[in-house]
Structures are given as C-alpha cells and as structure tokens.
Amino acid sequence: MAHGYIGSMKTKPGKRDEVVAILLAAAEGLRDHGCHSYVVGLDVGDPDMIVVTEIWESKERHDASLRLPEAKEAIAVALPLLTGEFTGRELAIAGGLGA
Amino acid sequence: MAHGYIGSMKTKPGKRDEVVAILLAAAEGLRDHGCHSYVVGLDVGDPDMIVVTEIWESKERHDASLRLPEAKEAIAVALPLLTGEFTGRELAIAGGLGA
Numbered sequence: 143m144a145h146g147y148i149g150s151m152k153t154k155p156g157k158r159d160e161v162v163a164i165l166l167a168a169a170e171g172l173r174d175h176g177c178h179s180y181v182v183g184l185d186v187g188d189p190d191m192i193v194v195t196e197i198w199e200s201k202e203r204h205d206a207s208l209r210l211p212e213a214k215e216a217i218a219v220a221l222p223l224l225t226g227e228f229t230g231r232e233l234a235i236a237g238g239l240g241a
Numbered sequence: 242m243a244h245g246y247i248g249s250m251k252t253k254p255g256k257r258d259e260v261v262a263i264l265l266a267a268a269e270g271l272r273d274h275g276c277h278s279y280v281v282g283l284d285v286g287d288p289d290m291i292v293v294t295e296i297w298e299s300k301e302r303h304d305a306s307l308r309l310p311e312a313k314e315a316i317a318v319a320l321p322l323l324t325g326e327f328t329g330r331e332l333a334i335a336g337g338l339g340a
Contacts, residue, residue, distance in 0.1 A: 146282045178339060184333040233283060235280060240279065
C-alpha cells in the first residue's frame with residue numbers, strides 16, 4: 143500500500159503566502175523521489191494554517207525525502223516563518239480516485 | 242481555486258474494511274461530478290479510523306455530490322457501520338504535485 147501523510151503547519155501572521163510559495167517550488171521535484179502527490183491546501187477557517195496532503199510509494203521514501211539537500215534547504219528557509227505548531231497523521235492508502 | 246476536503250470517520254470495531262469497500266466503489270463515479278481526487282486512507286494509529294482526502298472543482302460541486310442518489314445510497318449502507326464520530330476540514334487548494 144502507498145503511504146499517505148497529512149501534515150499541518152501554522153505560519154506566523156501574514157506569512158502563509160511565503161510558505162506556500164516555498165512548498166509549491168519544492169513539490170514538483172519530489173516526483174523523482176517516489177512522491178505521487180503533494181497537495182498544498184489553505185485552511186478555509188484559519189488564515190495562518192497550511193495543510194499538506196501527500197502520497198508516497200512508501201514510508202521509507204517519504205522519510206528519505208526529508209534528508210535531501212533541497213528539502214533541508216527549503217525547511218531552513220520556511221522554519222523562521224512558522225510558529226512551531228505542527229500536526230502529522232500517517233495513512234495507509236487503500237485506493238480511490240487519483241490515488 | 243479548487244476545493245479540498247479532509248474527512249475522517251470512525252467505524253464500529255472490525256467494520257473498517259466494509260466501509261472502505263463502499264467508499265472505493267463510489268469513488269470512480271465521482272469523476273463525472275467535478276471530483277479530481279478522492280483518496281481513501283487508513284489511519285496507521287487507529288484500526289477503526291478512515292481518512293478521506295478529496296479535491297473538487299468547487300465547494301458547490303462537492304456539496305451537490307452529496308445529494309446524488311448513488312451517494313445517498315452509499316451513505317445509507319455505510320452509516321450503520323459507523324460510530325457517528327466525524328471530522329471535516331475545508332481547504333482551498335493552492336497547488337502542488339497531483340493537485
């Protein structure tokens with residue numbers, strides 16, 4: 143089964159657009175690292191909340207992606223724009239449209 | 242912007258596979274109703290929890306889909322297998338891989 147991850151991050155006030163741009167710039171390159179889907183969503187109810195939904199070939203490939211130099215660089219740039227409030231939920235993908 | 246929805250539902254003990262089958266059977270037909278993605282995930286940390294991540298053309302099309310006869314029928318079949326604990330989160334989709 144593919145590995146799913148739903149992660150949320152809270153940005154400092156007014157910094158959401160900047161963080162979204164960083165995430166979107168990183169997304170396309172993930173395809174070569176076992177990522178099938180990396181969708182950046184804006185919480186409708188909270189102007190400083192981002193929710194990313196991801197599908198990976200495996201949990202191992204997801205974990206490995208966080209050690210890529212480009213990922214470390216993106217994280218370093220984004221981190222000062224975030225409050226430090228994160229949530230994460232791991233899923234086993236059963237299937238569906240677009241899975 | 243496309244409309245995203247992350248919904249969780251808790252099944253009665255041992256009923257998750259049955260509910261997943263109902264959701265997967267319904268997923269493919271949603272494509273014709275403005276649904277880009279409908280991914281059924283199993284919470285790794287809870288054997289009775291399902292998390293569905295969805296992307297729709299618009300919130301209006303998502304709302305309308307719940308009034309389709311086939312959706313009402315699927316909901317009627319699944320409902321007795323669920324505890325009634327639901328969560329839902331609405332997103333505006335900024336983009337990303339697979340968005």
